Amino acid sequence: MQNLCSVGKRVPKLDAVDKATGRVKYIQDLKVPGMLYGKILYSKYAHARIVKIDTSRAREIPGVLAVLTGEDIPDIRMGVYKDNRPLKKEKVCSFRDEVAAVAATTPEIAQEALKHIEVTYEALPAVFDPEEAMKEGAPLVHEAHKTNLLKMPWKLHYGDVDAAKKEAAYVVEDRFSTTWVTHCCLGTSGAIAEFDPANNLTIHSNTQIPSLAQKDFLDVLKAMGLKDRRVRVIKPCIGGGFGSKLDTYAYEYIAILLAFYTRRPVKVEFDRTEEFIATSTRQPTIAYVSQGCDKNGKLLFRDVSMILDNGAHTSWGATTPHVMMMVMTTLYRMPNVRYEAKCVYTNNTYAQAMRGYGNPQATFVVESSMDMLAEAAGIDPAEFRRINANQSGDVSTQGLRITTCGLEECMDTVKNQLEWDQPQKAGEGVGMASLIHVGGGARVYKSDGCGTMIKMDDFAKVDVFTGATDMGQGSDTVIAQIVAEELGLEIEDIHVIHSDTDVCPWDVGAHASRTTFVAGNSALGAARKIKARMLELGAKQLEAPLEKIRLQNRHLIHKDDPEKKIEIGKLLRKTHFSHGGQMLMAEYFYDPDNENVGKDFRGNTSMTYTFGTHGVRVKIDEETGKIKILKYVAAHDIGKAINPLLLEGQVYGGVMMGVGYALTEQMLCEKGQNMNPNFRDYKILTAKDVVPIEAPVLETYDEDGPYGAKGIGEPGCVPTAPAIANAIYNAVGVRIKDLPITPERVLAAIREKKGLDPCGQEAGKDDAEECVIEE
Amino acid sequence: MAREISFGFNGNPVKMMVADHWTLLHLIREELGYSGTKEGCGSGECGACTVIVDGEAVNSCLYLAAEIDGKKLTTIEGLAAADGTLHPIQKSFVENGGIQCGFCSPGMIMSAKALLDKSPNAPEEEIKEAIAGNLCRCTGYVQIIDSIKAVSGHGVDEPHVVAFKTDEADRGE
Numbered sequence: 001m002q003n004l005c006s007v008g009k010r011v012p013k014l015d016a017v018d019k020a021t022g023r024v025k026y027i028q029d030l031k032v033p034g035m036l037y038g039k040i041l042y043s044k045y046a047h048a049r050i051v052k053i054d055t056s057r058a059r060e061i062p063g064v065l066a067v068l069t070g071e072d073i074p075d076i077r078m079g080v081y082k083d084n085r086p087l088k089k090e091k092v093c094s095f096r097d098e099v100a101a102v103a104a105t106t107p108e109i110a111q112e113a114l115k116h117i118e119v120t121y122e123a124l125p126a127v128f129d130p131e132e133a134m135k136e137g138a139p140l141v142h143e144a145h146k147t148n149l150l151k152m153p154w155k156l157h158y159g160d161v162d163a164a165k166k167e168a169a170y171v172v173e174d175r176f177s178t179t180w181v182t183h184c185c186l187g188t189s190g191a192i193a194e195f196d197p198a199n200n201l202t203i204h205s206n207t208q209i210p211s212l213a214q215k216d217f218l219d220v221l222k223a224m225g226l227k228d229r230r231v232r233v234i235k236p237c238i239g240g241g242f243g244s245k246l247d248t249y250a251y252e253y254i255a256i257l258l259a260f261y262t263r264r265p266v267k268v269e270f271d272r273t274e275e276f277i278a279t280s281t282r283q284p285t286i287a288y289v290s291q292g293c294d295k296n297g298k299l300l301f302r303d304v305s306m307i308l309d310n311g312a313h314t315s316w317g318a319t320t321p322h323v324m325m326m327v328m329t330t331l332y333r334m335p336n337v338r339y340e341a342k343c344v345y346t347n348n349t350y351a352q353a354m355r356g357y358g359n360p361q362a363t364f365v366v367e368s369s370m371d372m373l374a375e376a377a378g379i380d381p382a383e384f385r386r387i388n389a390n391q392s393g394d395v396s397t398q399g400l401r402i403t404t405c406g407l408e409e410c411m412d413t414v415k416n417q418l419e420w421d422q423p424q425k426a427g428e429g430v431g432m433a434s435l436i437h438v439g440g441g442a443r444v445y446k447s448d449g450c451g452t453m454i455k456m457d458d459f460a461k462v463d464v465f466t467g468a469t470d471m472g473q474g475s476d477t478v479i480a481q482i483v484a485e486e487l488g489l490e491i492e493d494i495h496v497i498h499s500d501t502d503v504c505p506w507d508v509g510a511h512a513s514r515t516t517f518v519a520g521n522s523a524l525g526a527a528r529k530i531k532a533r534m535l536e537l538g539a540k541q542l543e544a545p546l547e548k549i550r551l552q553n554r555h556l557i558h559k560d561d562p563e564k565k566i567e568i569g570k571l572l573r574k575t576h577f578s579h580g581g582q583m584l585m586a587e588y589f590y591d592p593d594n595e596n597v598g599k600d601f602r603g604n605t606s607m608t609y610t611f612g613t614h615g616v617r618v619k620i621d622e623e624t625g626k627i628k629i630l631k632y633v634a635a636h637d638i639g640k641a642i643n644p645l646l647l648e649g650q651v652y653g654g655v656m657m658g659v660g661y662a663l664t665e666q667m668l669c670e671k672g673q674n675m676n677p678n679f680r681d682y683k684i685l686t687a688k689d690v691v692p693i694e695a696p697v698l699e700t701y702d703e704d705g706p707y708g709a710k711g712i713g714e715p716g717c718v719p720t721a722p723a724i725a726n727a728i729y730n731a732v733g734v735r736i737k738d739l740p741i742t743p744e745r746v747l748a749a750i751r752e753k754k755g756l757d758p759c760g761q762e763a764g765k766d767d768a769e770e771c772v773i774e775e
Numbered sequence: 776m777a778r779e780i781s782f783g784f785n786g787n788p789v790k791m792m793v794a795d796h797w798t799l800l801h802l803i804r805e806e807l808g809y810s811g812t813k814e815g816c817g818s819g820e821c822g823a824c825t826v827i828v829d830g831e832a833v834n835s836c837l838y839l840a841a842e843i844d845g846k847k848l849t850t851i852e853g854l855a856a857a858d859g860t861l862h863p864i865q866k867s868f869v870e871n872g873g874i875q876c877g878f879c880s881p882g883m884i885m886s887a888k889a890l891l892d893k894s895p896n897a898p899e900e901e902i903k904e905a906i907a908g909n910l911c912r913c914t915g916y917v918q919i920i921d922s923i924k925a926v927s928g929h930g931v932d933e934p935h936v937v938a939f940k941t942d943e944a945d946r947g948e
Contacts, residue, residue, distance in 0.1 A: 012869045019877030020865040020884060022811015022851035029810035184912050186815045186823055186878035239813075239878035240912050272816040472876025472913050649872045649918055656915030679820035679910060687903045687916040 005552070006484040007707050010645035011491050014477045015237070015470070024237040027190035027206050028269060035192065036065055038258045038268040039110035040251060041100040041117055042278065043092035046347040046672030047126035047139065050091055050119065053100060057116040063109035065262045067117065069100045073257055076223045078216075078248065081150065081314035083142060084350075086253035091124070093141050093312035095673050096278050096349045098250045103258040103266050128672055130309045130344035131286065141312055141345035148345040150310055154321035156601045158329065158397035159336030164301035168292030170376040172369055175288050178361045178721075178739045180281040180667035181660075183354055184684050187239015189279055190269035193255040200230040201259075205252055206238040208245040208469050209509035212445075214501050216248040220256060233501045241471035242657075243353035244279055246511055247315045251278070276677030280352030281667060283317045284309040287365040297379045297387045301336040304328055304365060310343040310351060317351030318343040320358025322444060323437075325601055327362035329398035330609075331436045332370070332388040337397060347672045353511060355654065356714045359437055360661060360721060364739065367433035367722035371729060381726065382415055382432060390436070390611065392700075399595075399602040400609065404700040404710075406637030407434060407611040413635040413696050414615035427622060428630070429731025432615040433719035439639065439710030440607030440702065441592040442512035449591030450519045451505025452479075452526040456584040458576055460489060460554055460569035464496045464526075467507025468519035473713055474646040475515040479523045481642055482706055486527035487534070488551025488568065505589065513610065513711030516642060518592060520706035525588030533584055534568065537575055541566055592704070608702045610710045612636035614655070614719045618727040625747025627663060627728065629691040636715055637698040640708035644697070647712055651695040654716015660685045662721035666740050780844035785853025797840035799833075800824045803850055806840075811851035811881045815910070822909030825882035826850050832889035834908070851881035854888065863926050864888055873922030875913030883909045887923045897927045 018024045055067040070089030078084045088097045100117050104110035125139040132138055133148040141148055165171065191205040201221060207213045210233045217231045238245070251268045258266040270278065290303040310318050321341035328339040374384035386408060394402040414432055415421070424430070441448045453465040464483055470476040480494035498504055507519065531551060538556035539546040548559050556571060558564035576583050597603035617631040634655050641647045664683040668675040676682045701708030721739055729735050734749035748758045756762060776795045781788065784807065793802060803812045803826065812835060815823030819837040826835045827849040854862040864887050867873065874880045883906060890897055890905035897905070902923045903916075911919060924930050 012872070013874060015877070016869040016874045017861065017865075019874045019880050020851075020861065020868050021855055022809070022881045024877060025810065026813070026878060028814065184910075185876070186821065186910065186912055187813070187876065188815075238876060240876040242912070272818070272821075474875070645872045645918075649875055649914055652915035652917040653875065653913045654915070656917075657912070678818065679816055680818075684910060684912060685915075686908075686910065687906045687920060690903065690916045690920065693915070693917060 004485060006481040006491055007642050009481070009643065011477055011481055011643055013474050013646065014480055014496065026187050026239050027192070027204060027236045028187065030192060030204055030236055032192055032194060032265040035265040035267055036103040036105060036258070036262055037107040037110045038101055038103045038255055038266045039107065039114055040098050040254060040268065041114045043095055043097040043099055044119070045092060045121050045123055046095055047124040048092050048121035049124060050088065050099065051122050052120040054118040055100065058102060058113040061109060061113050061116065063105040064102060064113045065105070065264065066103040066258055067100060067113065068257055068261065074223045074225070076220055076253060078250065078253065079314050080316060080319065084313035086250045086257065094347050094349055097312065098254065101254045101258060103262050126347040126672060128346050128348055130307050130346055133344045133346050134342070141347060150314065150318055150343040150345065152318055152343055154341040155339070156325060157338040161301045161303050161336045161338040164336040165292055168300045169295040170373060171290060171292040172372040172376055173290040174369060174372065174737060175286065176365045176368060176737045177287070178285045178364060180284050180669055181665045182276065182279065182281045182667055183240065183242040183244040184682070185240030185242065185244055188270040188272060188275040189249070189251060190267065191252045191255045192265055192267040193259040194265035195259055195263065199226045201256065202232045202234065203252065203256065204234045204236055206236055206245055207233065208241045208471060208511065210235055210469060210501050211467065211506045212509055213248050217256065220253055224260065235469065235499045238471035241510060242355045243357065243511065245471070246353040246509060272679070273677045276682065277349070277674045280315055280317065280350055282354040283320055283351035283358070283361065285361045289365050289369045291369050291373050293373055293377055297377050297384050299332055299334055299388045302328055302334055302366070303338045306341040308341055308343045309346050309348060311346060311348045313350040315350055315352040317353065323358040324362035325398065326400065326436060326438070326605065327359055327366055330390065330396035330400045331363065331366055331434065332385065333390060333394065334397065348669055349674065355657060356718050357512070359435070359714065359718045360658065363433065363435055363719050364721045367719055368725050368735070368737065371431070371726045372735065382411060382420055385411055385432070385434060399604055401604045403608045403704065404637070404639065404702045405611055406698040406700045407613065409698050410434070410611060410613040410635040410637055413698070414613045414633045417633045417694055417696065418615040418617055418631060420615070427731055428617065428619045429727045429729070430615060430617050431723050431726025431728070431730050432613055433722035433726060434613040435611065435715050435718040437610045437715045437718060438512050438514070438606035439517065439610030440704055441514045441518045441594055442605050443594040443596050445508050447591055448508055448514070448518065448594060449589055450507040450522040451587065451589045452522040453505060453587045454483065454526045454530055454585065456530065456572055458569065458573045460493060460572060462487065462489065462494050464494060464523060465504050466496060466498050466519055466523060467505045468498055468515045469507070469510035470498055471510060473650060474643065475519060477646060478516050478642050479519060482520055482523050483527045486524065486531050489554055505587070513713040513715065515711070515713070516709050517607070517705055517711050518590060520642070520709060522588055522590035524706045525590050526586045529586035529588060530584055534571065537571055538566065541571055541574070607704045608639065608710050610636065610638060610712060610715050612715050612719070614723040616723045616727045618724065618731055620728060620731045620746065622732060622750055625743035625750065627741065627743065627746060629659065632691045632693045633696065634693065634716060635696045635698065636712060637700050638712045639702040639705045639710035640699050641697050642707060642709050647697065648695050650712050651716045652693055654714065655693055655720055656685055656690070658717035658720025659691060659724070661717060661739065662724045663740055663742070778841055780841060782843045782845065783847040785849055793840045795841055799826065799835035799838040799840050799843055802840040802843070803835060809850055809852050813878055813881060815878065822886065823879050823882040825885040825909060827885055827889050830889065830892060832886045851885060854884065862888070864891065864923065867922040867925045871922040871925055872918035873914065879909055879911045883911065883919060891927055895927065898929055899924060902927065
């Protein structure tokens with residue numbers, strides 16, 4: 001492998017200076033001349049019939065230009081299941097449901113107008129527990145759907161699980177659950193919609209899916225009777241994504257509708273409370289798991305049945321079993337596997353994509369159960385995992401082709417850095433959990449592609465137009481490094497433009513940790529076209545054979561005679577300003593050779609898979625249940641670290657999000673209502689909660705990845721919760737099966753183990769006060 | 776009700792009318808037109824709106840605009856030198872990965888500046904305390920703390936990543 005100049009270097013993010021100086025513009029900072037402000041009225045009930053909406057008083061308020069309800073707008077259906085409308089008609093199915101919207105000259109007037117919209121509801125019986133919702137006679141969230149069970153049959157059975165169960169020497173079974181957590185992007189959601197006189201739409205929106213959003217909005221225009229119009233999606237700087245912006249939302253459609261009816265640009269921007277109540281969560285899950293192994297610890301089967309709380313409407317959350325299947329079938333060598341997931345309507349908020357896309361929930365179940373099985377078999381949990389580790393060249397029962405796999409090395413590193421085998425102090429324990437995630441794209445749509453266009457100017461400065469979306473993770477920088485490397489230029493010569501569907505090529509979206517791999521390969525393809533052309537021109541100029549020329553330090557240089565060289569800019573000018581002049585431009589569309597899954601869910605979804613192992617050392621206070629993380633090691637096989645600085649940032653950020661998922665974060669949802677829609681009561685971790693993290697990297701150089709790289713956006717938060725749960729078990733012998741693992745839960749489990757009641761009294765003692773514990 | 780106030784804004788004197796109900800955040804963003812200071816929650820919980828008033832880091836969303844009268848206000852726009860040279864804290868955030876989506880960055884940098892102006896050699900615990908009110912969802916704070924430590928003279932000697940490679944991967948290098 002050649003010596004690399006840009007790739008592999010700790011290059012600061014291209015936009016970091018603008019961000020450090022406050023120059024970048026988020027949706028909050030954008031204003032368009034003549035812009036109105038839109039506000040949304042939400043339901044007051046979890047489930048109710050809308051009897052009447054009186055908007056007459058709101059309309060009379062000076063400064064109000066439009067008030068819309070579900071009755072005023074065309075039949076627009078949103079989401080993957082088309083079961084949601086931007087403004088609800090006839091009935092509401094959750095507190096989050098949008099009932100009316102106002103456009104006014106100031107945000108204050110719009111807010112005031114909401115108070116003057118009178119809605120008459122007729123409350124309906126509601127259902128908030130997915131297991132209850134599946135029972136006969138449960139209230140139907142959508143009557144026309146006839147059942148609360150979504151018609152998405154996530155079901156597979158490879159091998160023969162029942163036969164393997166009989167054969168197994170050791171079997172464990174249990175139930176696990178995870179709850180609602182949410183993205184908590186620091187920049188709240190928002191959009192500005194504007195029509196031109198010909199009804200072409202421009203929308204500024206902080207989306208992770210500009211191309212698919214463009215299609216969604218085209219569909220809306222069609223529903224509004226506007227055929228053959230153009231939609232331009234412009235992304236401002238995005239204040240955090242984590243999956244939250246992977247779908248189009250009611251607020252975007254409302255901005256479009258208000259703009260259409262007022263003929264003015266309209267901005268809808270969420271405040272923090274709205275961000276908590278009206279954006280989507282990670283899916284809560286209930287899982288019943290059974291795993292078994294032979295007497296030597298070799299896994300024989302995995303049998304998992306899951307119930308997902310879909311909420312009142314359907315977004316990508318309902319498709320997360322797709323990713324969970326990868327975990328079930330392919331995290332460790334697994335000959336027999338059965339998996340079923342039921343997505344169930346309830347009158348709760350609806351779930352969406354969130355970093356890991358179902359993987360954290362699935363891995364919590366599998367890796368907690370792995371430790372239990374290791375104990376049953378009498379094998380050290382690390383050794384048990386090693387016995388069953390995936391290896392390069394494996395093909396799993398689901399058809400996932402493991403091209404490169406550094407899982408065993410990741411485990412070894414975790415063991416070493418955590419001093420796994422050292423004797424432990426009282427109350428301390430170690431635990432580990434591993435992960436598999438798509439690292440080479442993920443074909444979940446008709447195309448998994450990304451386009452790139454490159455334009456060179458006369459001074460060897462490069463504009464790279466990419467379909468990729470940088471929402472803070474640094475894809476622009478990684479793309480620039482790849483282009484600089486290929487063209488022998490410096491990082492500051494490269495300008496990456498990713499913000500506008502009018503100028504940027506198509507991309508399926510910033511999901512599935514796919515951007516470095518897919519957008520990186522796309523940029524590489526375009527850069528190589530430019531490079532080939534430059535070498536051709538250079539060879540002519542330097543009167544040398546093409547293969548004797550290399551690109552380095554902004555020059556074309558003769559390999560054998562480094563004195564023979566020409567500045568790239570000079571060559572470009574000569575080419576441009578000559579008879580029959582030419583300028584260098586190239587385009588490349590990269591669509592990986594991965595597969596959509598078939599009817600049996602078999603198929604190689606990704607070109608390659610990222611592996612990792614997390615290990616953690618905890619100390620538990622047995623008097624209070626308090627959990628202290630003494631050390632955290634997150635080792636990943638990422639193929640090749642194109643930018644170690646940004647890679648570390650992804651891992652640290654992912655781990656801390658995962659630690660929050662494991663220990664502190666919980667959207668309290670009481671009868672469908674969010675009870676903690678603020679940062680005081682919804683506890684994301686602060687700087688004082690930072691755990692000592694080490695993030696070793698294993699480079700396995702995947703042959704399909706750009707310079708060998710795999711994706712790393714999501715893995716950091718995947719195995720965090722089970723690693724911590726396993727360490728807690730190792731420390732004090734209690735197994736917490738429900739997230740988050742609060743001190744209350746740990747303490748209650750410790751007391752139960754000691755034969756005490758939840759208040760710490762000896763059970764059955766007469767003088768014990770009545771014990772009430774509130775969680 | 777409105778009143779006339781005078782204050783120093785990023786080194787320049789300002790005299791203007793302010794309404795009694797305006798927050799300092801509103802004054803900065805909507806009246807002065809400087810958008811570097813962010814609103815993340817509007818209720819003093821996230822720190823994205825942090826600015827410096829007479830040397831103290833404050834949440835501008837909770838601070839009444841009228842109270843800035845006679846004081847010195849510094850926002851993120853006032854940190855870099857006139858020629859564009861970054862303040863050492865800004866430079867350190869850029870170089871050490873302290874910035875991802877960037878929404879918390881102006882507030883985070885202002886909190887760090889208020890700390891280091893008072894305590895130039897602040898150790899890690901003091902740094903964590905100073906930015907405990909500034910939430911960040913992207914970085915996990917690790918590289919933010921590193922960025923501030925690098926300026927306070929407690930910088931890390933080696934990068935966190937301990938890279939190791941398989942034999943196969945070493946081919947030809």
